[in-house]
Amino acid sequence: MASYILRRLLQSALILLGITLVTFVLLYLVPADPARQIAGRSATAETVANIRAQLGLDQPFFVQYWRYLTGLLQGDLGRSYLQRTEVSELVASRLPATLLLMAGAIACELALGLTIGIIAALKRNSRLDNGLMIFSFISISAPQFVVGILLLYVFAVKLGWFPIGGYGTFAHLVLPAVTLGFLGGGWYSRMMRSSMIDVLGQDFVRTARANGLSKWRIVLRHVLPNAILPIIAMIGIDIGLFMSGIVVVESVFGWPGIGQLAWQAIQRVDIPIIMGVTLVSATAIVLGNLLADLTAPLIDPRIKLK
Amino acid sequence: MRHLLLAGAATLALAATGALGQSLQDAKQGGSMIVTYKDDVSTLDPAIGYDWQNWSMIKSLFDGLMDYEPGTTELRNELSESHTISDDGKVFTFTLRDGPTFHNGRKITAEDVKYSLDRVTDPETKSPGAGFFAMIEGFDAQSAGEADGLSGVKVLDDRTVEITLTRPDATFLHVMALNFAMVVPKEAVEEFGDDFGKNPVGSGAFKLAEWTLGQRLVFEAYDDYWNEGLPKMEQITFEIGQEPVVALLRLQQGQADIPGDGIPPAQFLEVMNDPEQAKQVVEGGQLHTGYVTMNTQMPPFDNKQVRQAVNMAINKDRIVKVINGRAIPANQPLPPSMPGYAEDYEGYEFDPEKAKELLAEAGFPDGFETELFVYNTDPNPRIAQAIQQDLKAIGITAEIRSLAQANVIAAGGEKDQAPMIWSGGMGWIADFPDPSNFYGPILGCGGAVTGGWNWAWYCNEELDAKAAEADSIVDPARAEERQQMWREIYLQIMEDAPWAPVFHEQRFTIKSDQLGGPDEIFADPVHIPVHYDYVFSKNVQ
Numbered sequence: 001m002a003s004y005i006l007r008r009l010l011q012s013a014l015i016l017l018g019i020t021l022v023t024f025v026l027l028y029l030v031p032a033d034p035a036r037q038i039a040g041r042s043a044t045a046e047t048v049a050n051i052r053a054q055l056g057l058d059q060p061f062f063v064q065y066w067r068y069l070t071g072l073l074q075g076d077l078g079r080s081y082l083q084r085t086e087v088s089e090l091v092a093s094r095l096p097a098t099l100l101l102m103a104g105a106i107a108c109e110l111a112l113g114l115t116i117g118i119i120a121a122l123k124r125n126s127r128l129d130n131g132l133m134i135f136s137f138i139s140i141s142a143p144q145f146v147v148g149i150l151l152l153y154v155f156a157v158k159l160g161w162f163p164i165g166g167y168g169t170f171a172h173l174v175l176p177a178v179t180l181g182f183l184g185g186g187w188y189s190r191m192m193r194s195s196m197i198d199v200l201g202q203d204f205v206r207t208a209r210a211n212g213l214s215k216w217r218i219v220l221r222h223v224l225p226n227a228i229l230p231i232i233a234m235i236g237i238d239i240g241l242f243m244s245g246i247v248v249v250e251s252v253f254g255w256p257g258i259g260q261l262a263w264q265a266i267q268r269v270d271i272p273i274i275m276g277v278t279l280v281s282a283t284a285i286v287l288g289n290l291l292a293d294l295t296a297p298l299i300d301p302r303i304k305l306k
Numbered sequence: 307m308r309h310l311l312l313a314g315a316a317t318l319a320l321a322a323t324g325a326l327g328q329s330l331q332d333a334k335q336g337g338s339m340i341v342t343y344k345d346d347v348s349t350l351d352p353a354i355g356y357d358w359q360n361w362s363m364i365k366s367l368f369d370g371l372m373d374y375e376p377g378t379t380e381l382r383n384e385l386s387e388s389h390t391i392s393d394d395g396k397v398f399t400f401t402l403r404d405g406p407t408f409h410n411g412r413k414i415t416a417e418d419v420k421y422s423l424d425r426v427t428d429p430e431t432k433s434p435g436a437g438f439f440a441m442i443e444g445f446d447a448q449s450a451g452e453a454d455g456l457s458g459v460k461v462l463d464d465r466t467v468e469i470t471l472t473r474p475d476a477t478f479l480h481v482m483a484l485n486f487a488m489v490v491p492k493e494a495v496e497e498f499g500d501d502f503g504k505n506p507v508g509s510g511a512f513k514l515a516e517w518t519l520g521q522r523l524v525f526e527a528y529d530d531y532w533n534e535g536l537p538k539m540e541q542i543t544f545e546i547g548q549e550p551v552v553a554l555l556r557l558q559q560g561q562a563d564i565p566g567d568g569i570p571p572a573q574f575l576e577v578m579n580d581p582e583q584a585k586q587v588v589e590g591g592q593l594h595t596g597y598v599t600m601n602t603q604m605p606p607f608d609n610k611q612v613r614q615a616v617n618m619a620i621n622k623d624r625i626v627k628v629i630n631g632r633a634i635p636a637n638q639p640l641p642p643s644m645p646g647y648a649e650d651y652e653g654y655e656f657d658p659e660k661a662k663e664l665l666a667e668a669g670f671p672d673g674f675e676t677e678l679f680v681y682n683t684d685p686n687p688r689i690a691q692a693i694q695q696d697l698k699a700i701g702i703t704a705e706i707r708s709l710a711q712a713n714v715i716a717a718g719g720e721k722d723q724a725p726m727i728w729s730g731g732m733g734w735i736a737d738f739p740d741p742s743n744f745y746g747p748i749l750g751c752g753g754a755v756t757g758g759w760n761w762a763w764y765c766n767e768e769l770d771a772k773a774a775e776a777d778s779i780v781d782p783a784r785a786e787e788r789q790q791m792w793r794e795i796y797l798q799i800m801e802d803a804p805w806a807p808v809f810h811e812q813r814f815t816i817k818s819d820q821l822g823g824p825d826e827i828f829a830d831p832v833h834i835p836v837h838y839d840y841v842f843s844k845n846v847q
Contacts (some may be wrong), residue, residue, distance in 0.1 A: 012540065015309065030712070031712075032712030032713055032716045033716060033757065036716075037715075038432050039432070039434055040435060040437070041434075041438030041753075041759040042747055043434065044437055045448055045755070047427075047429055047436055050429035054429075054430070062788075079500065083346075083348045084348075084501075085504060093520055094520050097520075149551070152552065163558065163561075164552055164555050164556050165547075165548050165552045165556070166548075251344075252549060252552070254545075256546070258545055267345075268712075278625075281729060283554075
């Protein structure tokens with residue numbers, strides 16, 4: 001177990017290293033010169049050269065990359081070009097909001113996805129099942145921006161149940177979490193449905209039925225615990241999907257998380273922030289996957305870590 | 307970098323000041339307002355902040371020696387009580403007011419002025435505005451990092467500072483009214499270092515009370531502000547991270563007072579067609595021109611007739627319709643409210659037939675293929691499509707290259723990259739209301755260098771010399787003559803046609819019912835979206 005974790009951590013570190021390299025190369029190739037951007041249009045060539053030297057942008061690629069890595073090892077994510085603030089401070093100030101939104105969204109996703117999946121599996125091949133599966137298909141493919149704006153319009157503007165965007169109270173959390181949950185719920189419902197159907201057809205369920213257990217007892221005590229196993233592993237992987245959705249949803253609802261920070265930085269080609277946010281999201285994804293793999297044997301003892 | 311910038315609605319300067327004074331005198335202080343923005347504020351350091359969002363926030367937190375009459379483009383003394391200009395136009399002497407203090411309580415002295423100018427021109431500061439001070443003696447040594455301050459700035463006594471220029475320069479007082487010239491306290495800059503922009507200490511009407519990154523900034527009235535009766539508001543909250551569409555909804559629900567990013571294009575007609583909402587909108591001009599550059603170094607745009615043909619091919623009225631009439635068509639680089647604007651000049655008429663003839667004469671009877679670069683945010687790609695269609699009508703096939711702003715700017719700064727660029731979203735808005743500000747970096751030889759902003763790569767040395775001559779006329783009595791020279795310069799540019807000017811944008815500010823104040827401060831040329839110091843709350847009246 002310990003050697004497995006160690007090996008996985010080492011792998012994760014290598015993956016993250018690879019991600020920094022790829023991001024660094026891509027941003028290095030962007031035809032926008034940060035020194036000129038900082039210097040402004042009325043700068044002399046000398047000023048631009050001076051700034052370039054101060055930022056080390058006149059160094060060869062590998063020197064710049066090495067500098068970045070050594071900084072990173074000391075916990076230094078760099079300083080934003082345009083905001084002139086430590087990237088770690090900017091990210092740290094926005095991380096709690098993103099984590100909160102993620103927790104809310106996962107809760108919504110599970111509640112929605114599992115409910116639909118269970119009902120659809122129990123009413124397999126009925127009209128209800130077809131309807132629910134069409135609904136989940138739509139929810140997977142709906143553009144996040146459209147869903148967000150629609151929910152905002154109906155529940156915040158027309159009905160006035162929730163605040164129109166912002167951050168701070170539970171009421172602020174509901175709509176963005178539901179938007180993300182609606183989109184992710186579709187995946188869970190399909191997964192849950194097939195998993196349930198699989199378990200329902202197994203021998204021990206038939207035996208339970210033969211023993212005269214009530215339908216609900218069978219579902220709650222015997223089917224659900226078995227069917228939910230693959231879903232739990234999915235949550236870890238899901239964090240990756242979230243990262244892409246969060247940029248849009250945070251923008252629509254004015255949610256001050258790192259998705260919004262990333263979006264603002266991308267528009268202004270503020271490279272240190274883009275690097276920082278990419279790294280943080282990549283770490284989240286890697287850790288999510290690792291966590292999913294590590295928890296799997298705890299839930300299902302048949303899985304062995306090697 | 308300059309995302310869009312400042313402005314100037316040189317609107318009716320005289321009428322405005324009179325009316326403004328009267329209506330404001332009666333206004334009581336107190337109350338609060340909420341302004342919303344999509345993006346986080348980048349910095350509040352006056353030496354660094356250079357975008358449309360932080361520009362007016364900085365103006366409310368800091369003061370400079372010079373400023374403008376509210377709602378106008380007319381210069382006035384601010385921290386300086388008075389100033390004199392030597393006969394040769396090279397020495398400016400400012401006498402400071404006795405009294406103004408920084409938010410830390412310390413009195414402002416002439417040393418602070420010198421420190422601030424030395425700081426902004428020091429390459430270590432990495433100020434995007436350093437270049438504006440190039441006319442001050444000792445700038446070259448300072449900007450090369452070889453000097454210990456500007457030799458041309460001298461402190462004569464606690465309240466007097468003397469600035470010597472290397473050449474007479476009529477724009478210098480405007481430069482001293484820029485945010486980059488605002489006065490900062492040395493001790494605070496040294497205390498916070500690179501984080502001064504997050505912990506600004508100025509001498510303006512407001513001070514920063516709270517900044518929660520990514521969420522909100524709160525400005526509070528500075529009780530010891532030297533200009534009595536200001537500011538009018540007790541508190542301004544800037545809420546960050548709200549999409550313009552959402553911000554407008556909040557305004558309509560009474561949850562916000564001003565959407566700082568303006569009325570979203572998609573909702574513009576809806577707002578203007580509703581009398582109740584339209585009543586809350588203030589319209590103003592701004593010193594902006596949107597244009598298409600043609601790279602005069604790249605064939606076939608090295609041919610003047612081709613460039614003139616493009617000027618005739620673009621249907622500007624239709625493009626103004628594309629953006630819901632939020633602009634007026636342009637026929638020259640300068641906007642109408644800028645001194646030097648040629649009123650009687652008619653420009654190139656919209657005449658595709660004549661344009662085709664010109665193209666044939668230039669040797670392109672069947673047109674040619676080219677590329678049109680455009681910044682990829684709405685409405686710019688739509689405008690580029692309209693231009694593309696117009697060009698198609700005279701046989702020019704322009705492929706649209708829709709890219710991020712930084713990439714378009716980078717392509718424009720290379721001699722052989724971008725044959726045509728639509729300037730929208732990066733278009734020129736003057737830093738200060740003087741015709742020279744529309745020339746140097748974007749039409750002069752100085753800007754036609756790698757990484758420069760003269761994307762037409764147009765360089766006419768005769769005009770450069772004439773521009774320098776015009777700017778050396780400092781004497782206010784000869785202002786008319788100077789304007790005339792600038793007018794001729796821009797007409798010559800139109801003859802050479804490195805640009806096709808398309809439109810001058812208008813500004814529309816929507817505000818809540820509770821905000822009071824003359825219209826001029828809601829369309830203030832240098833304060834976008836409003837002149838925060840002068841807005842008052844009707845709730846406390």
